[in-house]
Amino acid sequence: MELQSFRRLAHSRFGIVLPDNAESFLQSRLRTLMDRTGHRDLEALLQAAEAESNGDLFIDIVEQLSTNHSYFYREPAHFEFLSSVALPEITERLRRQRSRDLRIWSAAAAAGEEAYSIAMAMRTFYGAHYQDMDAGVLATDIAKRSLQRGAEGVYRSETFRHIPQAWRDSFLEPAGEDSLRVIRAVRDDVMFRWLNLVGSMSALRGGFHVIFCRNVMIYFDAPTRERLVQSLTHLLAPGGYLFIGHTDDAEFARKYLDQQRPAIFRKRAGS
């Protein structure tokens, strides 16, 4: 596959816009993958990706192009808002609807650091009443290796350095040198699935009370960002909340939703 075809494909299938100096960017980003797969250069790797029928190598390549870096309790104001405003309000609405079904989605979840932080916030908020809820977090990403790491729930200790001490005491256990594991109960709260935010979302039932979609839109151009925000808005329940990253462009979130706080938006209750 020519570099230009790869560029077009990465954009049309995954929304990823490669920089102008694509060749040197790809060379440096894909070095480890080339070493692992035994391809001698970029051309050979792209050709192998084109020849492969299941598309796995193509996804492996795309995985390397965006950063999967994340950590627990990233942007604390979001988790404080979740606990002090969003969850009380949603719980009251569910109570009126006689429903226990609390639906939360961490879109572009990387290895689950955000999804587990949400699960810990939920468990802390509900305390003993958590058992009365039918609550869980859907965590999706295109990076298969990250999803697998998320399901295992083991992270370097420094990934947790921002979380409240009470969470550390309640939800983590030692897992070898300088690593900690999220306890089983919290691991069971999160369901990891592969999902491309630029592809079809028809597999999702919608009606989400909360969607976190943070620090992924930076990879997309404006038309892709607008389509994504439209889809997320459609998938939110009336009165549901969308959290985006503080450095994400908020133009389209502002266009389709009501802003509540920096990087926090709400779908109108009647819409």
Ligand SMILES: C[S@@+](CC[C@H](N)C(=O)[O-])C[C@H]1O[C@@H](n2cnc3c(N)ncnc32)[C@H](O)[C@@H]1O
């Ligand atoms: C920087 S991480 C964000 C993790 C987390 N949301 C946070 O804010 O810490 C960006 C993630 O977006 C994912 N990603 C990139 N393009 C995507 C796409 N088209 N669909 C779904 N996920 C995508 C990457 O694989 C990566 O895990």
